[in-house]
Amino acid sequence: MASVNTEAAAFAIGLEIGVVSVSDVVAWADRQVAAAVVPPPAICELSMAATMQMRVVVNLLRSIAGPIDSSECVRLTVGNLLVALQDPEFDPESVARTLFHLASTNDLPDGPFKAKSWWYWDAICLSRDGFGLETEVEIRADMLESMAEFAGGTGNT
Numbered sequence: 001m002a003s004v005n006t007e008a009a010a011f012a013i014g015l016e017i018g019v020v021s022v023s024d025v026v027a028w029a030d031r032q033v034a035a036a037v038v039p040p041p042a043i044c045e046l047s048m049a050a051t052m053q054m055r056v057v058v059n060l061l062r063s064i065a066g067p068i069d070s071s072e073c074v075r076l077t078v079g080n081l082l083v084a085l086q087d088p089e090f091d092p093e094s095v096a097r098t099l100f101h102l103a104s105t106n107d108l109p110d111g112p113f114k115a116k117s118w119w120y121w122d123a124i125c126l127s128r129d130g131f132g133l134e135t136e137v138e139i140r141a142d143m144l145e146s147m148a149e150f151a152g153g154t155g156n157t
Helices: 004-017 022-035 041-047 054-062 070-085 092-104 112-128 136-151
Strands: none
Touching: 004 022, 004 054, 004 070, 022 041, 022 054, 041 054, 070 092, 070 136, 092 112, 092 136, 112 136
């Protein structure tokens, strides 16, 4: 299980890339408050953040002190991307773009998922332009499968 600060970091990233909502953060903070003997002040503020601007919520999430497990944060972030992509109305290109950036900044560990993450964005763009070997539906299905495997079925921490 991830630490509170690692989960907070994943939520901050999720808010910034548009795959997590402020209401998701509030629900998470409510669970943290209920489980803690003395929750950190930032968690209490997040529990009451339903009407706060997204940037304020991100700053509160980033203010939670403590070490962050970067590999776990990436796994949770991919899980949040997975939850977003499971919505048929969500544009897979934005998820593919984020996976590309995670791969290009070496935030993803070497292996098959990282290799696919390099490819998804190009594949979707080529498919939309009529040059892809796979359809967007096939690419999305592959993304869902590989993301679920990488993230271990997590999402919205």
